[in-house]
Amino acid sequence: MIDQQAYAQYLPIEKHELLRTALGSAVSHIFRVDELQDPDRSPLPFFAQAVGFAVIDSCGRLEVGFPIHYCLVRSDESAFSVRLNDWACVAVSYHFALRLFLMTSGLTFSEPLVSYRQDVRVEDDYEKRTFIDRQEMIRIVALSTLINEPQRPLAKMLTHVALNFIANHEFTHIVNGHLLGGAGAVLGENGGRGDVGRLLELRTLEYDADALAVQMSMHHFLGMARGTVECTPDEIEFLGNDSDAVHTAFAGACIAMCMIDALQSFSLPESPHGHAHPPATYRLLAMMSAAENALAILRRDGRLSLSADAVRAALTRVVRAIELAISEQADARPDPLLLAVEMGSRSEHDAEIYRCWTRLRPGLARYKLGGHLLAAAQYDLDGNPLPRSRPELRHMIRPDES
Template sequence: MQLSAKIHVCLVMDKGRDFQACAIRLGEDEYCIMIWLAAAIRTSASISRILSTSVSAEFFSADFPVSKNQLTSPMGDTFEAYAALSLLPILDLGTKLNEFRNQLDSTALEWLVLHELGHIVNGHLALGKTVNGVTYILEYDLEADRNENITHQALEMDADCFANLFCVQGALTRRLSIDQIDTGDEGKRVEKRLQSYVFAVLAIIRGFDHAPFEIETLFDSDHPPGGVRMGYLLAQMLVMEKEGKIDFGGVNVKEATGKTAVSLERAISEATGIDGNGGNLLAAFAIGDSFLAPVLSRWAKVYPELNAAKISPFKLAPPQYEPA
C-alpha cells in the first residue's frame, strides 16, 4: 500500500479486561495495533463450539464430532449464552478438523487486525481521543455522547469494509484443509472458501452484541450493533461482485453468504440450546435508513477531513449520503 509509517502490532495480556482491540497513534508516522490475547482465545473457543454441531457438519460436509447444548446451566438469552460459549475450553475436533478450525481462527483474527489497520490507514485517528499525548480509538468508549457515537460508528463501518475488502481477496485463493474432504469442482471449492471466511468473520462479530438492540438505543454506543455490521459486510460483498472489484469465480454471493449467516445462527442455537431466531442479524436488515442515513451522512461530513489525514495514497470510499 506504499505506506511509510511504522506500525507495530502487539498482544495484550490483561485478565481483567473484555476489550478486543484498539488502534493507537504513538507519534509522528508511528502507530500501534493492540490485540487483546483474550480475544484470540475466546474466538477460538467459540468457533470450536459452533463447529461441533450437526448444523456445521452438514454445512461444511465434514465429519465434526457433534456436541449439542454444550452449556451446563441455562442462560437467559442467546447473547449471554454465546458469550458463555467463548469461556469454555477449546474443543478438540481431531487433527484434520482442528487444522480447519485454526484456519477459521486465523481468518477472524486477520480481519480484526486489518480492521484496526483500517482505522490507521484511513485517517480515523484524526478524530480519536488524545490522553497524555497518545491518540487512540478504543473499543467501546462509554463516555462518548450521541453525536460522537454516530461519528465513531461511521468510522467502525469504514474500518469493517477496509478489512473485508482485503480479507475476502485472500480467503478466495487460500486452500482450506477441508478442500480435500470436499470432492466438488473448483467452483464449489471457491464457494466453500467464501462461506468459511464469512462464517469466521460473522462468528467474531456475533460476539460484539450482548443484548438485542432497539432503534431507540441504536446510538447509545460508539460501535454499531454486531448484527448491523454483519448485514453491512454481506451487502458490501454484493457491491464488490456487482462492481467487479473481486472475482468470485461465478459463485452466487448473495445465496452463499445468506446461507452461511443462517447456518451460523442455527449452529449457535444448537450449541447453546437457545433458539435465537436470527437474533440481531434479522433485526439489522429491518432497520434500513434508521441507521444508514445518520451514520453514512456523518461519514460524508467527515470525509474531507479523513481523506486529508489518511496515510495511504489511495482515495477513501466516496460518501453514499449527503452530509446531514
C-alpha cells in the same frame, strides 16, 4: 508469504516502552515475535502469525508508506489500534484470540457450522426451543471451554480468518485516518457513551473499518485459494477454490463480529445502543453489502470466478449456518420480537450513520494513507453501489478519489 525475519522491521524494540506508556494499565506484557516462535509453548505463535501477516500484507497491498508495527498484548481489551507520531500499532489480546478459538471450537459441535459451505436444514426441534435475546445467546456460546478435537482444523482455520479480519479492521482505523485525536489516540469500546454525536461518529468509523477489512480479507484468502499466497495443507481443505474461499473468509469475519458482541455484553452490560461498536445484527447485514461490493471489484479485476448470485447465496448460507449453530449450542433461538425491533430500528440507524459518513468523509479523504479508495465510499449500508451506478450521488466522490 512474508518471511518470518521481516517482522523485525515492524517491531523495533525501542518502541516497546512508548507503546507500554500509550496503552497504560491495560497492558501487562508485550510479546516480541521472537518470543512467539516455539510452537510447543502455547497457541500463541499461531495467533501471532495470523494477525502479523494480515497487517504486513495489508501494508503491501495498499502501498502504505507509514510504518505499521504489530504486537500481541496480554490484556483485558479485545483488539485496538494505536497511533504514536511516526508509527502505529495493531494490538490483539491473547485473551481475545484464545476465547475466539474456544468459541469457534464450541460451535463446531453443531453440524450447521461444520457444513457452512453447504445448504443446511433447520433441525426438527428448532421451533420448540425457548426464545432468548440473541446477544444473550452469543454470550452463552462465547463462554464455551470445550474443544472439538475432530474439528480442530476447522476451528483453527476460522480463528485464523477471524483474527485476519480483526487485524485488518484495526489496520483500517490507522490507514483511513480514524485516529486523529493526537499521540496515543485509541478508539475504545465505550468512548462515546453519554455523547450521542460522538457515539454516531465512532459507529460510522467502525462500519468503515469493517468495509475495508472484509475487502482485504477476501483479497487475501482468494489469493490463497488461487496459489498467489502461500497456503498450508491444512488450509487448502477450506480454501480449495473461489467458492470455498468466499465461504471461509466471510464465516471467519462473522464469527469475529459475534465474539465482539459477546465481549461487549461482558464489559458493558447496558443497552447495546450505548456501545461504540454496533450490535452484530447490524454489522453482519452491513458487512454482507461490503463483501458483495468487494467481491464485485475482485471479479472485475479477474480475481474471482463466482457470479453475483453465487456470491449472495454463499454469504446468506454462512450467516444462516452460524445463526443455527449459535441457536443449537445455546439450546435456544432469537426472540423474534427483539429481532423485529432491531431490524425496524436499523433503517433509521443506517440513515443517521450515512449522514454522519457524508460529513466525516472529506476530512478522512485528506488524512488517509495509501492510494486506495475509502471503502465505505463504494456503497451505502443497504448495499446500493455509490457513484458509478448512481449519478445522483456522484458529487460525493472527490476528484482525487474517482
